[in-house]
Amino acid sequence: xxxxxxxxxxxxxxxxxxxxxxxxxxxxxxxxxxxxxxxxxxxxxxxxxxxxxxxxxxxxxxxxxxxxxxxxxxxxxxxxxxxxxxxxxxxxxxxxxxxxxxxxxxxxxxxxxxxxxxxxxxxxxxxxxxxxxxxxxxxxxxxxxxxxxxxxxxxxxxxxxxxxxxxxxxxxxxxxxxxxxxxxxxxxxxxxxxxxxxxxxxxxxxxxxxxxxxxxxxxxxxxxxxxxxxxxxxxxxxxxxxxxxxxxxxxxxxxxxxxxxxxxxxxxxxxxxxxxxxxxxxxxxxxxxxxxxxxxxxxxxxxxxxxxxxxxxxxxxxxxxxxxxxxxxxxxxxxxxxxxxxxxxxxxxxxxxx
Amino acid sequence: xxxxxxxxxxxxxxxxxxxxxxxxxxxxxxxxxxxxxxxxxxxxxxxxxxxxxxxxxxxxxxxxxxxxxxxxxxxxxxxxxxxxxxxxxxxxxxxxxxxxxxxxxxxxxxxxxxxxxxxxxxxxxxxxxxxxxxxxxxxxxxxxxxxxxxxxxxxxxxxxxxxxxxxxxxxxxxxxxxxxxxxxxxxxxxxxxxxxxxxxxxxxxxxxxxxxxxxxxxxxxxxxxxxxxxxxxxxxxxxxxxxxxxxxxxxxxxxxxxxxxxxxxxxxxxxxxxxxxxxxxxxxxxxxxxxxxxxxxxxxxxxxxxxxxxxxxxxxxxxxxxxxxxxxxxxxxxxxxxxxxxxxxxxxxxxxxx
DNA sequence: ATAGCATGCACACACGATTGCGCGATGGGG
DNA sequence: CCCCATCGCGCAATCGTGTGTGCATGCTAT
Numbered sequence: 001x002x003x004x005x006x007x008x009x010x011x012x013x014x015x016x017x018x019x020x021x022x023x024x025x026x027x028x029x030x031x032x033x034x035x036x037x038x039x040x041x042x043x044x045x046x047x048x049x050x051x052x053x054x055x056x057x058x059x060x061x062x063x064x065x066x067x068x069x070x071x072x073x074x075x076x077x078x079x080x081x082x083x084x085x086x087x088x089x090x091x092x093x094x095x096x097x098x099x100x101x102x103x104x105x106x107x108x109x110x111x112x113x114x115x116x117x118x119x120x121x122x123x124x125x126x127x128x129x130x131x132x133x134x135x136x137x138x139x140x141x142x143x144x145x146x147x148x149x150x151x152x153x154x155x156x157x158x159x160x161x162x163x164x165x166x167x168x169x170x171x172x173x174x175x176x177x178x179x180x181x182x183x184x185x186x187x188x189x190x191x192x193x194x195x196x197x198x199x200x201x202x203x204x205x206x207x208x209x210x211x212x213x214x215x216x217x218x219x220x221x222x223x224x225x226x227x228x229x230x231x232x233x234x235x236x237x238x239x240x241x242x243x244x245x246x247x248x249x250x251x252x253x254x255x256x257x258x259x260x261x262x263x264x265x266x267x268x269x270x271x272x273x274x275x276x277x278x279x280x281x282x283x284x285x286x287x288x289x290x291x292x293x294x295x296x297x298x299x300x301x302x303x304x305x306x307x308x309x310x311x312x313x314x315x316x317x318x319x320x321x322x323x324x325x326x327x328x329x330x331x332x333x334x335x336x337x338x339x340x341x342x343x344x345x346x347x348x349x350x351x352x353x354x
Numbered sequence: 355x356x357x358x359x360x361x362x363x364x365x366x367x368x369x370x371x372x373x374x375x376x377x378x379x380x381x382x383x384x385x386x387x388x389x390x391x392x393x394x395x396x397x398x399x400x401x402x403x404x405x406x407x408x409x410x411x412x413x414x415x416x417x418x419x420x421x422x423x424x425x426x427x428x429x430x431x432x433x434x435x436x437x438x439x440x441x442x443x444x445x446x447x448x449x450x451x452x453x454x455x456x457x458x459x460x461x462x463x464x465x466x467x468x469x470x471x472x473x474x475x476x477x478x479x480x481x482x483x484x485x486x487x488x489x490x491x492x493x494x495x496x497x498x499x500x501x502x503x504x505x506x507x508x509x510x511x512x513x514x515x516x517x518x519x520x521x522x523x524x525x526x527x528x529x530x531x532x533x534x535x536x537x538x539x540x541x542x543x544x545x546x547x548x549x550x551x552x553x554x555x556x557x558x559x560x561x562x563x564x565x566x567x568x569x570x571x572x573x574x575x576x577x578x579x580x581x582x583x584x585x586x587x588x589x590x591x592x593x594x595x596x597x598x599x600x601x602x603x604x605x606x607x608x609x610x611x612x613x614x615x616x617x618x619x620x621x622x623x624x625x626x627x628x629x630x631x632x633x634x635x636x637x638x639x640x641x642x643x644x645x646x647x648x649x650x651x652x653x654x655x656x657x658x659x660x661x662x663x664x665x666x667x668x669x670x671x672x673x674x675x676x677x678x679x680x681x682x683x684x685x686x687x688x689x690x691x692x693x694x695x696x697x698x699x700x701x702x703x704x705x706x707x708x
Numbered sequence: 709a710t711a712g713c714a715t716g717c718a719c720a721c722a723c724g725a726t727t728g729c730g731c732g733a734t735g736g737g738g
Numbered sequence: 739c740c741c742c743a744t745c746g747c748g749c750a751a752t753c754g755t756g757t758g759t760g761c762a763t764g765c766t767a768t
Binding site for chain 2: 093
């Protein structure tokens with residue numbers, strides 16, 4: 001059964017002209033009333049405003065954008081593939097930060113993904129060169145990202161959440177991931193561990209590179225060795241954690257502590273260990289990153305580096321809007337502080353309550 | 355230090371006129387080339403297309419929208435407060451479903467939240483009456499939602515993810531939540547439980563109401579009683595689960611099985627039980643809803659009703675776009691099938707591997 | 709009394725695209 | 739050979755809003 005639900009765009013549209021006619025003034029006067037132009041008399045202003053109210057006038061944003069050359073819209077450009085991101089709590093918090101700030105500042109958020117692999121440039125061109133958005137927040141902080149090339153070539157307002165070496169003057173918000181990984185690793189060292197592994201993410205991501213560096217530095221400074229079989233690269237998925245765990249536990253010489261690049265991956269590690277009958281933290285201690293809400297609800301709760309996810313998004317949005325509106329920025333790179341949240345997954349001393 | 359990064363919107367804009375001039379044709383011809391008008395010669399078409407390529411032409415979407423009265427944009431209207439939603443995995447999957455389909459169909463997604471409490475109508479009016487979007491996906495399926503009133507009064511393309519009684523002809527995608535809760539409860543009954551509780555969400559949400567009904571029906575059919583102290587209402591937060599668990603375990607007569615409205619809440623219950631030294635499923639069996647990715651990674655893995663979250667979003671987007679483009683729909687309400695995923699949290703028979 | 713200025717508003721054009729209509733050129737059939 | 743259909747394209751109006759300019763009017767100052 002086909003049902004006809006709407007009658008062909010019959011929705012009547014109250015324009016500025018209709019208001020003008022009803023108020024007995026010119027369209028320009030109505031426009032100036034809306035924008036609070038000083039040279040409009042109190043009387044006309046009130047009358048026009050009343051009529052706008054009565055007739056239910058809402059300015060056409062498209063017409064407005066056309067002449068003002070601004071859309072009051074930002075785009076969040078998702079990396080490809082985006083599946084991992086969506087599966088991570090991390091993303092929701094980030095989004096919440098971005099949305100809170102941009103909504104407050106009167107900007108709308110466009111959530112953008114490439115239509116097909118390798119189509120990012122095409123997609124962004126359409127938005128950016130087609131003047132659909134005023135600015136872009138990039139979540140794809142890969143090395144040598146052609147998107148960043150393109151945006152910076154066009155001098156388009158862009159803020160990167162992450163890091164890039166190739167474009168020093170692009171705005172970015174990031175953590176000190178090197179130090180964060182150092183702190184996580186150092187924490188395990190302080191707990192007495194000498195065999196510490198690292199479950200990383202895709203090596204093309206700067207965040208994975210940075211955390212790797214911090215991990216290595218901590219070991220080096222402590223005079224410990226980073227054995228290559230204790231370092232595993234994967235994705236930001238639980239399966240990666242599970243696989244990494246299987247591999248590590250099959251080694252003749254196993255690590256006793258593990259730094260894991262993401263909480264979700266950490267969940268995979270933890271679950272695998274539990275299934276195999278190992279105890280955390282006794283058999284293997286775990287520290288991971290991002291401190292998603294469920295980390296503290298794991299059994300045992302997972303120690304994690306809180307990277308200020310909400311703040312990351314909030315700040316990115318704030319920087320971008322400031323850049324668009326004022327065309328100046330105070331700093332081109334802002335580092336959100338991190339902090340280690342210690343939980344049972346990495347504390348052997350803690351009495352077990354079960 | 356203030357740094358001037360951009361030189362005042364200097365970004366040159368290639369318009370249809372520029373192309374026309376360079377190609378020695380009229381703007382209308384260029385426009386027709388873009389839209390593949392049949393009455394344009396192969397020769398001119400190719401020449402114009404080559405020049406567009408050379409000069410890097412991208413049509414101005416605002417101008418296009420102004421005349422075509424269509425924006426190729428949909429809005430996802432978030433409920434208030436949105437905090438809970440963002441903290442739930444559920445949301446990411448839903449978003450992924452919506453985005454995948456709408457991107458495929460050539461629509462952009464606007465993520466919209468009210469600027470301040472009670473501002474939903476204002477916010478949506480601006481978007482809808484200001485012709486900023488072509489359609490709206492509503493996530494707020496409260497009872498008596500004034501937003502739905504407003505949208506349906508204006509006959510604006512809308513799809514609701516959830517249910518409403520007040521507006522029978524509004525399009526919606528939903529689960530059979532009553533049956534889903536029935537299935538969850540029935541599963542516990544089959545496991546031999548006779549004292550079964552229900553941890554619900556805000557009673558104003560239709561999803562909470564529906565699941566409550568299914569829970570009650572299952573008990574009634576089995577000749578079991580739903581004691582009021584075994585039914586607790588809360589939010590979609592882990593804390594709610596924790597509190598509900600504390601309360602239930604303090605009762606003189608405790609439930610032995612628990613149906614929980616959301617996995618995240620279930621995590622809270624589970625964690626609380628573990629901390630207090632109770633065993634799941636032996637002391638208390640748990641079945642929850644949504645089957646987020648981490649459910650199977652809990653210790654023990656949580657039984658959950660998979661509601662086809664991705665499919666929910668995908669279908670909503672598909673319905674909406676079809677309504678916009680064809681103005682007809684095959685069905686005004688689509689039910690996404692659910693299925694119970696049984697895991698250790700509700701199976702006493704399963705041998706424990708630890 | 710009149711020049712001068714501030715005030716309040718309308719006219720007209722612009723933003724960048726789409727599209728109905730019309731006009732010249734071409735070609736084929738009677 | 740002429741008429742008419744078809745083809746290929748340009749002209750001009752239009753979408754709804756913003757804004758520079760100009761023209762009245764009324765008030766102040768000399």
